[in-house]
Amino acid sequence: MRRRGPLTLVLTGLLGAALGLAGCFTERQHEGEKIYATHCANCHGAQGEGLKRLIPPLAKSDYVAKNRTGLACLIRKGIKGPLVVNDVEFNQAMPAADSHLTDSQITNLLNFVQTSWGNQGEVFTIREVSAQLQGCGASDGQ
Known part of the structure; x- marks a missing residue:
């Protein structure tokens, strides 16, 4: 049986941690899409x-592009x-989402919209979204 050296153990541990972190990010990777499907698709398609007029x-949407x-x-x-x-x-x-979406969820939702269906907007950061929401008195800090 071959013994593993300390470097091999450290590298194995780092690889395991990296895979674990990737799993965390993967969990949230499609959050915007899921939020859209749950809260927005009934009206916006x-x-x-959208729905006709x-x-x-x-x-x-030019509105999405012009009103970041x-x-x-x-x-x-x-x-x-x-x-x-x-x-x-x-x-x-359009009804408010003030009671059921966090700042983080709104960020993920906006990023989904910004990068879907031919939209080519720059993605949002949580800081940018929280600052926008603070500006209208609506940040929940989450």
């Missing part, structure tokens, strides 16, 4: 296509009143 699309600094608050607080997306006016209220 499974592929972000009632619900705005998120796919290839207000997206977190829009999700947390909802919106009432007219909104123009891809040159079409929408006037359907």
Whole structure:
């Protein structure tokens, strides 16, 4: 039986830790997609296509691209009143997500939208989202 040296044990331990961390990140990797499916797809569509002139699309949305600094608050607080997306006016209220999504979950949701269905926006950091939410009095610090 061959004995393992200290370097081999250290490397094995580091590899095991790295795989464990990868598992942690993998758990959250698709969180934005899951949140979208649970909370957003009923109105905005499974592929972000929206619903005719009632619900705005998120796919290839000029609104998402042009309004980065207000997206977190829009999700947390909802919106009432007219909104123009891809040159079409929408006037359907969107409910607030203030009681059931954390800052972290909103970050993951925004990143899913930013990188799906032809959107090519820069991903958000949790700090950026929390700062946006603090600006509208809506950060939960999580």
